[in-house]
Amino acid sequence: MNNPLLGIPNIIFIIFGGIYSLLCLGSLLIYRLKQRLSARDYQELTKRINAWWVMVTIIFCTFLVPEGFTITAIGFLSFFAFKEFVSLIPTRRTDHRPIFWAYIAIPLQFYWIYIGWYGMFIIFIPLYMALFLPMRMVLIGNTKGFMAAASTINWLLLFTVFCLSHMAYFLKLPDSVNEHASNYGLILFLVLLAQFNDVMQFTWGKLLGKHPVLSTVSPKKTTEGFIGGLIITTLLAYLLAPYLTPLTVWESIGAGLMIATFGFIGDVSISAVKRDLNIKDSGTLIPGHGGILDRVDSLIYTTPLFFHYVYYLHY
Amino acid sequence: MSTTYTTKTKTKWLKLFFFAALIKILIGLRIYNREHLPDNGPAIVVANHNSHLDAIVLMSLYPLKKLSMVRPVAAADYFLRNRFLSWFSTHVLDIVPLSRNNTQNKEDLLHPCHQALINGQILILFPEGTRGEPEQRQPLKKGIYYLSQAHTECTVTPVFIYGLGKSLPKGEKIIVPFFSDIVIGQSIPAASNASDYIVNLQASFDQLSSKIKTDRYII
Structure with a gap:
């Protein structure tokens, strides 16, 4: 209604x-x-x-706001995450133009979504950009650090733009499947659970945490925190799914377990990047939270996985 | 050229649009020790120079109502070289033009700067004189010493900028967004001769640059 x-x-x-x-x-x-x-x-x-x-x-x-603005807002989220990421890594002077083209891919990707072109949305970055960027680099002719540059830029684009852009495609799914909550319900379900899982892992870790789970990557993450987050998030998924999604009971439990687990994986992936670069926070954009990346890290894996999970089961 | 260094406040809306759009969204800044920045003129802000964006970014640190007081010192031969650039430099940036072809004597050369300081304005100055290679520092020029000698009441605040040379390096026309670091230091003490002053200034820049990670930008 x-x-x-x-x-x-x-x-x-x-x-x-x-x-x-x-x-x-x-x-x-x-x-x-x-x-x-x-x-x-x-x-x-x-x-x-x-x-x-x-x-x-x-x-x-x-x-x-109208759908087009929502898609634009998610595009800006991708833009900020990409910018933050690309500012952290060492880049070559000769990659100025290729990085510019990587930025151009962001509005294009969200334009494919806006016009509802599923086929293009799904291959544009993993295929066309993955071919185009190394091509642009090789035409500039600097071979020193070529492999590292080509792979990092593509990987950043995949993580921050391709993965996060799936959130916008929820809005282009047929309305009839999930009429009571609309497609916004799916976005709310995903973002709420992923962020709630973060907070729960942090809280349970603080309260009960004893056994480090991945000490070489993130010393603060504990098994207790992870399990605590997993249980509470799955419970919340079970409670909210009937109102926000077309998922059945068992499907909603699967979604909860998936979001909790891969939220954690996204989180530690960004931690690994920061550890590799020897920095603590990815930025200072959000007071007390670090940068945008620190906040969206748990959405990097969960967004495309949850999207295709729902897409396969119900659309 | 004498008409170009009068302050124009009526074009404020242009500045508003320009600064809000370009700096806040496109580039993104991490600012350290904003409180060291002088609030009122006459004052001089000196910074290292890697990009055309340097002056614009430094101006963006000021609230809009102060913006008409803040003026970058820029090379006349470059910034007034054609009609469009000249209009932009005069109406949007409101530069203090500095002639770089050493035909004039020192006093004539710095005259517009003296005038601006006498009018209580905040000058942005790049003692390296030119942008040079991206994120590489150049030897400092001595003009800043003579300015500070003539205006003892005015503070000289060093600012170290890192990352803008990556967004828009010399020789590039396209801006590529990267977060940049701006570190603001405490004012430089007076010195009895120019070379001591320059050594102080250099040391201050070194100290500011050590506060941020400067190894991850260019490989």
């Missing part, structure tokens, strides 16, 4: 109402705990939760 005023299903409003209530609870809790926390922890937590207020509101607003 669409809200008559804003043209978005009522259930989306209810879920956002729930998220805002949780944020209120979080802010209140941090405020009440002020005396018991050290000044540094308090500031850190306040910064984090305030950033969540802003991020949730931005997502909410992108749900209210």
